Amino acid sequence: MTDTNNPIDIAREALKQLTLRKLSPTPANYQACYNEAARLPNVAGFPEAQLRQILTALRVKHPVLTQHLERFETAIGNRSWLAVQDALLVLTSAATGTSAAKSQPDDKAGELTSELLARIRRLIEDLLPALGSEDEWLFGQARTLLQTLTGPAVDIQTLLGLLTGFSQRASLAAEEQVEIKELLLKLLHLIIENIGELTLDQQCIQGQIDSLVRAVAPPLSLRRLDEAERRLQEVISRQHEAKSRTLEAQEAMCEMLSAFIDQLTAMNQSSTDFQNNLEQSASEISEVRTLEDLTPLLQRVIDATRAMAQDTASARGQLEELQDKVLTTDAELAKLHEELHHASASARHDPLTDALNRRGLAEALAREIASMQRKDSPLCVSLLDVDNFKKINDRLGHATGDEALVHLVNVVRHYMRPIDTLARYGGEEFVILMPDTRQEEGIETMKRLQRELTKNFFLTGNERILITFSAGVTQLTSDESGEEAIRRADQAMYLAKRTGKNRVLGG
Structure with a gap:
């Protein structure tokens, strides 16, 4: 007599029955003999593979039912028939409701379509001034498009055809505008170089000319163009002053x-x-x-x-x-x-790194604070200090220390946004202004800069030097001055130094 409580005896009896009955040793036959020896009902195994194929098909057909499909997948993973049954019932109900909703007129979908057409119309109206006014066909196509978009009934196929022709021509016009911008930049470079040639003492102002050439190097942004305008005005002003005083x-x-x-x-x-x-x-x-x-x-x-x-x-x-x-x-x-x-390197810029100096930082702070108050947007200030910079100077010399600062500035500039502002606050300290940025975002930005700096070693001779910095980040309040914010960032930076260096803390 087989002991139904001993799995070893049950397995031995199942193998014996397979031999006596001359059955193939398949998992199903073994399961049947095992259940018989253990006096259990002969129920088929759980079809996990087949159920997962059904799950894949349902995901393709009903992508909007993600939450219910996840419930079905959990039930399959638990190999629970009851949970699978419940999940399938919920899925059936949800799929039926979705189909019924699609078969009924959808007022919300109509509203979304109207809003989409209105936004396309505004996009075309805003895009036209940037494409120039020379292409009459493009403007004629734009007028036709706008009339179609404002009509009582918009035919989607007609609209798609018009949009395709307009987008192709607009792409060509945009490429032409890019070429025009590049040519204008070349002309600007020639003008700048000519100013340098016309200067009575070119050596006195050559630093400003070089700095201005770097300022108008692509890629350009409105902020960089504004800075280039300031530099050009300063160059012209100093040249006029030098010429007037020399003539006198x-x-x-x-x-x-x-x-x-x-x-x-x-x-x-x-x-x-x-x-x-x-x-x-x-x-x-x-x-x-x-x-x-x-x-x-x-x-x-x-x-x-x-x-x-x-x-x-x-x-x-x-x-x-x-x-x-x-x-x-x-x-x-x-x-x-x-x-x-x-003053040849510019009155607002540090001659070594070409970052803003204290005077340039004060002007940038005033500009960003005014913008922050006007737009009611956040403004972050970060103060960073190079770790162990004195050791670099003492071991490798001040010239190598200067090269290390230039390397730091180049890396920071490469990864910071065009709207951000970098200034040398003094020695190995730098300030970064980050408009439209909250404090937690500013902290993450500085941590990302730290990671990028560890990937870009500073090379001097055959030696690779890892440069790190500690930083404090603060967000300006509505009634706070720029100097007060920098002071708070400096305190946070000092705390970061005290707690181990190569850290970023909020202040």
């Missing part, structure tokens, strides 16, 4: 030279008169016979000598005054050239 100095030098020539002429005339007087006196002396006749002659020679001495002293004083003016003017010109050379 040249005019003053010409006046002094003219006065010097007049003085030399007067001295020459005085010397000639004195010589003539002496020659006449010498001639008269040869005719003197008495002492009384010699006295007035000597007096005239003494007077002439005294006058000559006075003229000489006066001329010496005037020449010394002219010399002082020449030296003063020359010093002013040297000072002007020194000022222009000192």
Whole structure:
């Protein structure tokens, strides 16, 4: 007698029955013999593979029933017939409701169609000014499209045909506008280079010219064009100042030279008169016979000598005054050239990294805060500080330290958005302004910059150096100044330094 409680005995009996009955050792035959030996009902196995094929077919036919299909999939995974039954009942009900909903007139779908047509119309109206006004066919097609979109009954097939023709022509017009922009950029570069050529002292302003050329390099944005305009205005202003002051100095030098020539002429005339007087006196002396006749002659020679001495002293004083003016003017010109050379990298930009300096940052902050208040949008400020920068300077030298800062700025610029602003706050500290960004988004942005920086090693010679930074991020409040926000970001950055470096904390 087989022990129905012992699985080993049941299995042995099942194998014995398979042999006695000469049945094939298939899973189904073994299951039947096993159930018989264990006195269990002979129920077929769970068809998981077949049910999953049904699940796949249902997903293709009813993609909107995702939630109910997930319930069905869970039931299959649990190999529960009861759960499969319940899931199929719910699926049937949901599918029936969806089909019924599709068979009825859908007012909401009609509203969506009307809204879609209205947005297409607005898109075309907004797109036309950017495509130029030279293509008459394009504008004629646009008018036809707009009339079709505003008609009482829109034929979808007609609309699709019109949209296809319009989009193809609009694509060509857009490509032409891109080429026009590129040509305008080339012309702008030529103008900038020409300004440099026309500058009286090109060395004094060449740094600004180079910085301006970098500012108008593609890809462009409205913010970069605005910055390029400011730089160009500053270059022109400084060039005009240098030219005006130089011309004034040249005019003053010409006046002094003219006065010097007049003085030399007067001295020459005085010397000639004195010589003539002496020659006449010498001639008269040869005719003197008495002492009384010699006295007035000597007096005239003494007077002439005294006058000559006075003229000489006066001329010496005037020449010394002219010399002082020449030296003063020359010093002013040297000072002007020194000022222009000192400002050659631009008054708003750091000459090493070409990021904004403190003055440029103050202007950018004022602009972004005004925009934030006008649009009621968030503004994030981040202050980052390079970790262990002093060790880089001490071990590799300050020149390598400068190269490391340039490398950092290049990486940050590559991964920051066009609307963001980068400024060098001082030393190895930098500030990033992130408009339309909340604090948690700003923190994630700075962490992403940290990850990108670890992928881009700084190379100096044959050595690879990993540069990291710690940063504090804060979001400006409506009644807060830019300096206060930077102060809070600085405190958060300091805390990030204290807690291990290469971290980003909110402030």
